[in-house]
Amino acid sequence: MKRTEIKEALRSINYGSEINVKGWVRSRRGNKNVSFIALNDGSTIKNIQIVVDLEKITEEQLKLVTTGACISATGILVESMGKGQAVEIQATDIEVYGTADPLTYPLQKKGHTMEYLREVAHLRPRTNTFGAILRIRHNMAIAIHTYFHEHGYFYFHTPLITASDCEGAGQMFQVTTKNLYNLKKDENGQIDYSDDFFGKMAALTVSGQLEGELGAMALGKIYTFGPTFRAENSNTPRHLAEFWMIEPEVAFIQKEELMDLEEDFLKYCVRWALEKCADDLQFLNDMFDKTLIARLQSVIDTEFVRLPYTEGINILQEAIKNGRKFEFPCNWGDDLASEHERYLVEEHFDKPVIMTDYPKEIKAFYMKLNEDNKTVQGTDVLFPAIGEIIGGSVREEDYDKLMAEIERRQIPMKDMWWYLDTRRYGSAPHAGFGLGFERLMLFVTGMQNIRDVIPFPRTPKSAEF
C-alpha cells in the first residue's frame, strides 16, 4: 500500500479510508485495552496518533514499538475521539522496521539539554527541536536561492580550495597531500611545496568574495552560497570552523543600493520563514523563546537604521558622558566591541542598524575609500542578540587606489594578479556583502548557540560525526 506522508494524512478528510504511514515512534502510552502511538516522519513537526486495539494487535508485537523505533502502520483514517488532534489512525496492521532498545536509545520522551543533544548529534535530528530547525534551515536556503533568482542574480560557484593567502579573513586550513612526517624543506628551512598536489601552498577558502567579484564583472549580478572554513580558535556561541556563507556581488551599484539590497534580502528571508515555517516557528516560540515570532515580525515591519560610524561613536560617547559604563573604550578609530554594538542595536535604537563608513584602518583593503581619505564604504548590518549578521562594502574599483592600499598594508599579492585584472580591464563600480548562513539561522530560530543550527557542527577540538 502506498505510503502517505504524515503532513498529508493530518490534512486529509477522507474519513473511513485505508491509509499507511511510516515513521519513528515518539511515544507510546495506554492500557490493557488500547494503546496510543505518537508517530513522526519528519514531514511536519506534528505527530499522527495511531490507535491500537489490543484485541487486534498482539501485545507481543506492540512490545517492540518503543520510543525511537521505526514502524509502518496501516489502518483506517478516522476523526479523533479524543481531544488534541483532529484525525487519527485506527490500526489494522503494524510492521516494525527497526527496533530501538529502550535501555540504550539515547533520546527520551522528556527534557534534553542542547549540550547533551550535541553529544548525540547523529540522532538529534529526530527530536522535535532539531526537526523544526532543520526544516527551517532548508527553507532559508530555498528562500535565498529564490530571492536572488527572482532578482536576476546568477548562482556562481567559487572554489573551496584556494592558493591565495591574502583574503585576510582569518586563519586557513591547509590542504596538502604531502607526507607530514617527512617534509621536504629548502635551504632556508621553508617547506617546499613545488611537489605538493597544486605545486604551491593551498588552503580551504575563507571567502568566495574575490572570485565572486570576477563573476560580477561578467554576469552583472551573482551570488555564492557554499561552505566556508576558518581555522580561528574561536570559542563562542556564534562561530564555527565550517559554516555556510552567502555572498552576492553586484556591478553598477553604490552604497545606498547596497544597503537597500541588504535590508530587502534579510526581510525577504524572515518573511519567508514566517509564511512557510509557521508550525516549526510556533514550536520554537512555545518551547524556547516566547518573543521569537514577535521579534521576527518586528524586523520585517521596521526600517533599519542607517548609521555612519562617526555618528555611532558620537552616540556612544554621549552615553558614556551620561554615565553608561563600557568595558572597552570607544574613541574614533577604534573597532566597536560587542558591548558597543549591542548598546546601539538593543538599547539606543532597539532595531537593526546598518553601520557605514568605517575608518579604513579597521576594515579590509578592498573597500572603497571615501573622499575624506579616512573612511571606507563598509555597510555592516547589526542585529539584536546576534551582532554582525552581514559584512558588506562598496569595493574600491580604482586600480591605483587599490594598489596603493595593498602596498601600504604589505599584502602579498603575487598570486593575486587575476584579482587585480578586474581593475585593469573594464573595471566597474560594484559592491557586495557576506552573510553567515548560520547567523541568519540563529536569528530566525531564536537558538542561542550556532552549534545547534547546523546538523554537524565543527568547532575547535570537535569534529565528531
Place this chain on the structure above:
RNA sequence: GCUUCCUUAGCUCAGUCGGUUAGAGCAUCUGACUGUUAAUCAGGGGGUCCUAGGUUCAAGUCCUAGAGGGAGCGCCA
C-alpha cells in the same frame, strides 16, 4: 587564545561544617487502569561521584595537575 563556571544514576539536578549504607524528579522495567495527549497510580532495578595524585583517623565535599563541556571576551560571518 584570555577569563570564569560546571562535571554525582540513562537524562536533569540536590548533596549542609569533611563523618554511618550517596538522594530526588523524569526515563527504564514490573503491575494496575476502557480514549491517552511529555497519561496517571503503585513497586523494583540502576552509581568508576570526570581522571590522576595529595591532605586527613575519615574526601562526592578540601588542595594540585589534567580531560571534557558551557558562558563572557578577543578574532569574525
